[in-house]
Amino acid sequence: MNKTKKILIAVIFIASIGFLFWGINFLKGLKVFSDNTLVYVDYNEAYELNTNSPVLLNGLTIGKVNNIQFIPNSYRVRVELLIDENYKIPKDSKAFISSGALLEGKVIKIVPGNSEEYIKDKDFLIGEVDPSMTDVISAELLPLKEKIMSLVTSIDSVVSIIQNIANPEMQRNLTLTIENIKNTTTNLNKSMAHIESISQNIQENNKKINNIISNINDISDTIKNSDLNLVINNLNQDIIELQKIINSVNAQAGTLGKLIYNDSLYNYLNSSSQNLNLLLEDLRKNPKRYINLSLISFGSNSKENKNK
Numbered sequence: 001m002n003k004t005k006k007i008l009i010a011v012i013f014i015a016s017i018g019f020l021f022w023g024i025n026f027l028k029g030l031k032v033f034s035d036n037t038l039v040y041v042d043y044n045e046a047y048e049l050n051t052n053s054p055v056l057l058n059g060l061t062i063g064k065v066n067n068i069q070f071i072p073n074s075y076r077v078r079v080e081l082l083i084d085e086n087y088k089i090p091k092d093s094k095a096f097i098s099s100g101a102l103l104e105g106k107v108i109k110i111v112p113g114n115s116e117e118y119i120k121d122k123d124f125l126i127g128e129v130d131p132s133m134t135d136v137i138s139a140e141l142l143p144l145k146e147k148i149m150s151l152v153t154s155i156d157s158v159v160s161i162i163q164n165i166a167n168p169e170m171q172r173n174l175t176l177t178i179e180n181i182k183n184t185t186t187n188l189n190k191s192m193a194h195i196e197s198i199s200q201n202i203q204e205n206n207k208k209i210n211n212i213i214s215n216i217n218d219i220s221d222t223i224k225n226s227d228l229n230l231v232i233n234n235l236n237q238d239i240i241e242l243q244k245i246i247n248s249v250n251a252q253a254g255t256l257g258k259l260i261y262n263d264s265l266y267n268y269l270n271s272s273s274q275n276l277n278l279l280l281e282d283l284r285k286n287p288k289r290y291i292n293l294s295l296i297s298f299g300s301n302s303k304e305n306k307n308k
Contacts, residue, residue, distance in 0.1 A: 042071070042124070046068055049108070056108065062083055066081065079108070091123065094127075094128050095128070
């Protein structure tokens with residue numbers, strides 16, 4: 001490759017870079033070969049403003065953001081703007097940070113003032129934020145604010161719980177609760193052990209249980225096959241007869257009815273009992289009277305037997 005070709009390649013490469021730089025700035029609406037005026041604007045914060053963000057005047061791109069730097073002493077942000085010198089901007093104009101198109105990001109909008117003097121190189125413009133931009137920022141910060149408030153509430157709850165736990169009475173209650181949980185767990189384990197024992201016993205006596213169920217089935221079949229209706233009918237007849245007897249007694253008919261409802265038999269038995277008591281009392285007091293009669297009677301009977 002000779003020297004001429006190398007020079008040609010270098011020229012083409014440099015031209016390509018220059019053309020690319022011009023094309024990018026042309027798409028942004030910037031004039032590459034025109035002179036620009038350097039202007040400074042101070043803001044409280046950058047609001048996600050980037051270098052190369054467009055500078056707009058009535059919707060037209062008249063420049064770009066050249067640099068963004070932090071001011072240590074005032075804790076503010078200084079933005080350098082490159083504005084096409086063909087546009088005359090009054091000195092009292094304001095540079096608003098605003099939201100651009102959907103994919104454009106943040107832009108700076110110049111609102112012209114009323115001054116008859118125009119900005120010069122390294123002059124300062126008044127920096128402000130578009131009110132609509134503030135609303136957007138508030139809307140973006142609202143979810144974060146809600147999360148922070150929720151976090152603060154959670155922290156307050158945790159602190160309250162910690163303070164309650166630090167309370168001696170709360171500690172005692174917590175200790176009792178833990179002890180009750182332990183006791184409940186122990187009782188539950190015992191119950192599970194009993195259940196396992198019962199289950200094991202059922203498994204071991206499964207054959208006996210099956211025999212019992214079989215016997216019950218046999219008894220059921222026996223009852224089913226027996227003449228149960230005849231037994232029930234006979235029982236009903238007996239109940240009817242018993243009801244007749246009860247009705248007869250209630251009607252004071254027959255001996256049993258009179259015995260239950262008539263007082264004469266009771267009075268007679270009571271009188272007989274009294275006479276018997278008198279007889280026994282007299283026998284106790286005068287035993288000779290009854291014994292002598294018995295001997296005399298016995299003697300007379302003996303004589304009569306001898307005569308015979």
